[in-house]
Amino acid sequence: MLLKAKYKKNIFFFFKSLLISMQNFLKQFKPKKYKAYNKYVIVSAVYNVEKYLDDFFKSIINQRLDFKSNIYLICVDDGSTDNSANIIKKYQKKYPKNITYLYKENGGQASSRNLGLKYLKENDLNIFWVTFTDPDDFLDRDYFYEVDSFLKKQNNIAMVATNIIFY
Structure with missing residues (x-):
């Protein structure tokens, strides 16, 4: 896997970028909230x-x-x-x-x-x-x-x- 230069210099940016990507991917699986018939x-x-x-x-x-x-x-x-x-x-x-x-x-x-x-x-x-x-x-x-x-x-x-x- 090729790492961008900024990731090679600071591994923190690599993990931060990876985490953000995973969060965006997981958002699609977040359960939908429903409006109720009653309160x-x-x-x-x-x-x-x-x-x-x-x-x-x-x-x-x-x-x-x-x-x-x-x-x-x-x-x-x-x-x-x-x-x-x-x-x-x-x-x-x-x-x-x-x-x-x-x-x-x-x-x-x-x-x-x-x-x-x-x-x-x-x-x-x-x-x-x-x-x-x-x-x-x-x-x-x-x-x-x-x-x-x-x-x-x-x-x-x-x-x-x-x-x-x-x-």
């Missing part, structure tokens, strides 16, 4: 779960269904004493139209979920489908896509239940 809200009760939050957010943001267009997340901080609030605010800053942060004194999971539902109702977000996902849970990237595909085919559904995989 979805996740209400999440947060209490001292900083070690799980990054994975939780990534599993939601990287959904096959387009996150920015179809998924809204309400994180209710139930009086966390760890770094949970800062992590949520970091993601909220990146996705201000999709993530809402609410704080309340510690009162338990049910009161946090109820506050999230109250916020949803008071702000008239017109989103019919609500799910409760805890921050120590991770969603399969096809979760909302599969639910949405099912709902598209059904016309008289009021509730959907999905499988849970324990690990």
Whole structure:
């Protein structure tokens, strides 16, 4: 293989060029994001779960269904004493139209979920489908896509239940 003169002088440029070429090649295999038939809200009760939050957010943001267009997340901080609030605010800053942060004194999971539902109702977000996902849970990237595909085919559904995989 013939190397260009600049690559012979600095091997860094060779690897950088190779990496850029590979990235461009791999872009064609990136999964397509889908627009949903419905919009979805996740209400999440947060209490001292900083070690799980990054994975939780990534599993939601990287959904096959387009996150920015179809998924809204309400994180209710139930009086966390760890770094949970800062992590949520970091993601909220990146996705201000999709993530809402609410704080309340510690009162338990049910009161946090109820506050999230109250916020949803008071702000008239017109989103019919609500799910409760805890921050120590991770969603399969096809979760909302599969639910949405099912709902598209059904016309008289009021509730959907999905499988849970324990690990």
